[in-house]
Amino acid sequence: MESRESEPEDGMDEENKTLLEKMFRAAVAAAQPQVVVPRFLPQTGGRLVVLGAGKASAAMAAAVEAHWQGPLSGLVVTRDGYAAPCRHIEIVEAAHPVPDARSVAAAERIGALAEGLTADDHVLCLISGGGSALLCLPAEGMTLADKQNLNRALLRAGATISEMNTVRRHVSRIKGGRLAAACFPARVTNLLISDVPGDDPAQIASGPTAGDATTVEDARAVLDKYGIAYDAAWLTESVSPDDPRLQHVETHIVAAPMQSLRAAADVAAAQNMPVHILGDALEGEARQLGAAHAALACDIAAGKHPLYRAPCILLSGGETTVTVTGKGCGGRNVEYALALALGLQGAAGICALAADTDGVDGMADIAGAFVMPDTLARAAAAGRDAAAALADNDGHGFFGALGDSLVSGPTQTNVNDFRAIYIGG
Secondary structure (H helix, E strand, O other), rough: HHHHHHHHHHHHHHHHHHHHHHHHHHHHOOOOHHHOOHHHHHHHHHOEEEEEEEEHHHHHHHHHHHOOOOOOOEEEEEEOOOOOOOEEEEEEEEEEOOOOHHHHHHHHHHHHHOOOOOOEEEEEEEEEEHHHOOOOEEEOOOOHHHHHHHHHHHHOOOHHHHHHHHHHHHOOOOOOOOOHHOOOOOEEEEEEEEEOOOOOOOHHHOOOOOOOOOOHHHHHHHHOOOOOOHHHHHHHOOOOOOOOHOOOOOEEEEEEHHHHHHHHHHHHHHHOEEEEEEEEOOOEEEEHHHHHHHHHHHHHHHOOOOOOOOOOEEEOOOOEEEEOOOOOOOOOOHHHHHHHHHHOOOOOOEEEEEEEOOOEEEEEOOOOEEEEOOOOHHHHHHHHHHHHHHHOHHHHHHHHHOOOOOOOOOOOOOOOOOEEEEOOO
């Protein structure tokens, strides 16, 4: 009798899990380059030089080729496995999240294409998340190994994306507006897919084509905050927003986290499910946010929240951080999911999905993970300790052992993290 009574609930949990994945897929679909790029193309059919970097840049280049009528050439660098077929724009791949020699070679070639342009030329820059590592041109006197070590140190220290990009802009010869400045006097049109809180162009891929208001002192403060060793000679001033070389630069955010969250909300609304968007720019330690969201979900389920009532779905985006102290590979979405599961303690009727819209969470080619009411019970039966996994930053190992990982493969876009919590009534 007990097992028969649990079957409808189990079946409902699976239905809710399916709904959460449909919402994630809708969020990704809303940010696909072939959907968002065409309407922002320049209104001219003249010669166009295309330069780009990021996880979505190759798919963006393919969308440009499909809709541009005039002469076309250029070079775009994307993450391994994220290439898209193009005829006129060359696509190269490099490493992410830690740059490699291919990242440097691509940056050198893109920088060379920006030189010698005239006022009659038009440059289309396709920039998306991941471009910070993929477009790597270390400052004078800084080696690739220095840059790799600096990136790893910032990642392990749990630096925010804003802090990481502040440093990156000041230890580069191409970021922080330098690529746009190199294109002067040509016209530059930036098409950006945002993966950063606030959709600041200077933060997306560390702003190679956007003016930067931060200074060397800001970068030094970040490095000192986390006790990271560096050579002061590496730090150089970036291109300020009022630099005259940026006077012909026009920028468009073609896709952003909020529009993807709204697309996901539409999926739930079609099933008459209330949705509350908590924000598209949530930051902080992933485990702390997961614990806070667990408490919120439990309050709603118990009828204790002053505004939200079950059943409903909570949606949020942004980019949290993970301070890696254990032997696991981190991953902010699985870290959040682990903390959420621990906070929920198997609460009935609550399911969740936390995943990165680019299909890669941390160092793993896994988008994220599901949390189900029986997650902790199944883990215990399999000899897995959620608290120990969280302490070891091993969310991917934990959810992988349960079969609860979400593997999307390359999504060809990147609008940051997607978090959805279903709370049954």
